[in-house]
Amino acid sequence: MKSYRHMKSMAHAYAASWSRTTVTIYRGVQQTLPKKEEPVITVVEEADPRINVWVRAASALKKSGYIHPDAPFxxxxxxTVFxxxxxxxxxxxxxxRVEVYIGSATVSARxxxxxxxxFEVTTIADASTSITDIISRLIIERRASRR
Structure with missing residues (x-):
């Protein structure tokens, strides 16, 4: 059993080394990836492509393997998150694609x-958190609501 777990972890690492998940955040609502506008934040992480897209996105935002520009955001x-x-x-x-709307009392995402x-998720806003924390929390809440 121990060797199976070892082989499984090696397979995940190997798959992740050939795949990257990129989370790009743009100001305003965008239907398609903007060509001329600079993103507010770009986060890139090597991740196993077999893992759920929402898990990979939340992980990239939390781990911040490569993030540009540096905080504060x-x-x-x-x-709009791509x-x-x-x-x-x-x-x-x-x-x-995720559209995020930040109000004074609530944050919602489509x-x-x-x-x-x-689907759409709405949660209570916290003015002290960064945009990456807000989006990560929305994605995690989305995952929890779909179980």
Missing amino acids: PFVESA IARSGGGKPVSIEA FFPGGEFR
Whole structure:
């Protein structure tokens, strides 16, 4: 049993070394990936592509393997998050888009996995948290609500 666990962890590490999950946050609501606008934040992490897109995105935002620019992050009232997968010589593919609306009392997000609207999550706002913490929390709440 011990050797199976070891082989499984090696397989995850090998798969992750060939795949990257990129979480890119843009100011305002965007339907497609902007060509001329600079992102507010870009986070990249090597991740096993077999893991759920939401788990990979939340992990990338929490671990912050590569993040540009460095904190502190600007405050935005609305943002669009693009979650993409790349690697292994394949072109970048957008796996999901999330529209985030930050109000004075609540934060809401509309999730578009695969480009189609699927669900919405609303939670209580915390003005002291960064945009990456807000988005990570929304993604984690989305995962919990779908179980």
